[in-house]
Amino acid sequence: MFLYVYQLQLVFLPITVNKLFGIFGMFLYAYHSVRGRPKFAVLSNVSRLMKPYLWVLFFSIVSIFLNGSYEMPYIRLGFSFFLAIFGTYPIALLFSRIYGRMxxxxxxxxxxxxxxxxxxxxxxxxxxxxxxxxxxxxxxxxxxxxxxxxxxxxxxxxxxxxxxxxxxxxxxxxxxxxxxxxxxxxxxxxxxxxxxxxxxxxxxxxxxxxxxxxxxxxxxxxxxxxxxxxxxxxxxxxxxxxxxxxxxxxSVLFFVSNYNSVDLEVLSSFGFEMFKNYSESGSFESSSTNTLIDMYSTIPDNMKTWLIGDAKWMDSSGIFYYKHTDVGYLRNIFYFGVLGLMSFIYFQYLFLKTIFYKCNFTNCRKYSITLFLFFIILNLKGDIDLTLLSTIFIYSEVYPKLNLKEV
Structure with missing residues (x-):
């Protein structure tokens, strides 16, 4: 589970552990399909979850074709997403074997x-x-x-x-x-x-x-x-x-700080820099928020970029992001325009909605919107995708089915 959540790229493996899970899951599902009916309907999940992604793929291909670019982050995302659905299949089987259900x-x-x-x-x-x-x-x-x-x-x-x-x-x-x-x-x-x-x-x-x-x-x-x-x-x-x-x-943190070389003051100064600055100067800001605000001054200067983007994700060095901006919304606009950005937002919303509907949550919309709000806010800071983290829940359910009015 640790390997799944943090998507580790180990030095002795050519690809991430999650992609290996995906390849293994595909073969395992194929084996179960030949031997009998698989426990989980993976293919129906692939169909249901990949459909809204097709709009993201479409606008990505349009931008790549019209700009003559070879950068394909969202095509790679689709491939990773496809593998993630199969990669969580063996995990779901393991949960079912141990607990009877997921x-x-x-x-x-x-x-x-x-x-x-x-x-x-x-x-x-x-x-x-x-x-x-x-x-x-x-x-x-x-x-x-x-x-x-x-x-x-x-x-x-x-x-x-x-x-x-x-x-x-x-x-x-x-x-x-x-x-x-x-x-x-x-x-x-x-x-x-x-x-x-x-x-x-x-x-x-x-x-x-x-x-x-x-x-x-x-x-x-x-x-x-x-x-x-x-x-x-x-x-x-x-x-x-x-x-x-x-x-x-x-108490635990202070104990660890006193008996080990963990400098809590240094860590807290970083983690809660905005609150520290506010208490000292009345300014609720940090070095990263100031840098982020400066990045918002970099916006497209022509209608073509606004509509279909430049199909650029990284700059010419391959080290820094295109236009040197971390802002998720701007990076997506620069890549495949407002049309592509809206398709990506729509894809994330439908994905989260499908997850909680499949889980049999009472008032599932409340839960999907809560995570969608997280997605919307964090895109103000950087590019975010919740599909790879959430995919495992497509095989799970709330059991027994409860009514939140009772809580």
Missing amino acids: CFFTVVKYFVAVAVVQMLISFAMFANSSFHDLFTSLIRYDEIAEFGIEQSEGFRLIGFGTGFFSSGIIHGFILIVMSFYYRYRIKSIGENILFFTTFFCVLLGGTFMARTTLVGACIAFFFIFSAGIHSVHRFFKLVLSVFASCVICL
């Missing part, structure tokens, strides 16, 4: 477990150079990642196979699906304290890697507290649990 909330538990493991590894890498060298030697990094690691060492956590904006996407996503779990499953005070202790562990570690984790945390908190405001007893239990969990997490 429950949505069981999958969420595994997401949380691998996130906690990632936090432990990341802190160990930050505190001990030997651990850092060992784990980084196992991963194949591209030039952009290598440059980022060199610039960031010593003041932020670098995860095992993840870091920077991608880390914020993953851990923000995990915090949001944790809030779904909370609405359905968390009842007692003990469960509340354990839940929020784990929640803050992922939140703090994720923020020390990428501050965009805070976006997912804010959405998750809103979703959680909206469930507690209807009952005074539940709201009091919620506040008490959050307070107790904060005390536990801070």
Whole structure:
């Protein structure tokens, strides 16, 4: 599950682990199809999920053809997405073999477990150079990642196979699906304290890697507290649990800081830079937000680019993004125009809607829109795709089927 969530590119493998899962899943599904009826209808999922992607593919091909470009990020995305559907098939079979069925909330538990493991590894890498060298030697990094690691060492956590904006996407996503779990499953005070202790562990570690984790945390908190405001007893239990969990997490962090070489002040200065600047100067900003604002000054200067883009994803060096902008919306417009951008947004929305419909969620629209909001906000910062993280849920279901009005 760790390999699936963080999509590791190990040095001794020619492709990512997820793509290997996809190839293996295709052969396994073909074998099960020959021997009998497969347990999961993979091909129907491929058909249902790939249809909205065809518009993304269409506008991508139009831009490539009219601009004479050879950059094909969204064609590669379609290939990765196709493999992801098959790659999660053996995982779904394993869950069904162990638990009898693939429950949505069981999958969420595994997401949380691998996130906690990632936090432990990341802190160990930050505190001990030997651990850092060992784990980084196992991963194949591209030039952009290598440059980022060199610039960031010593003041932020670098995860095992993840870091920077991608880390914020993953851990923000995990915090949001944790809030779904909370609405359905968390009842007692003990469960509340354990839940929020784990929640803050992922939140703090994720923020020390990428501050965009805070976006997912804010959405998750809103979703959680909206469930507690209807009952005074539940709201009091919620506040008490959050307070107790904060005390536990801070105590553990200070203990680790005192007995190991983890400099919490350095990490917190990075993770909560905006809040620190606000308390000191009244300015709610950080170095990255200032850089991001400057990037918004780079916009297309002709109608052709606005409509169909330039079919460019990277600049001529192949190291930096085209037009030197990280902004997700602008990168997509520069690649295949507003038409392509709208098709990609539509694809993400339909995908998330399909996932929660297939999971048999009561009022599935509420859950799909919550994750879609996460997608919309993070695109203000960088390019984001939630399909590869979410695909595994296409095989899961909420069991037993519950009504949120009872919660």
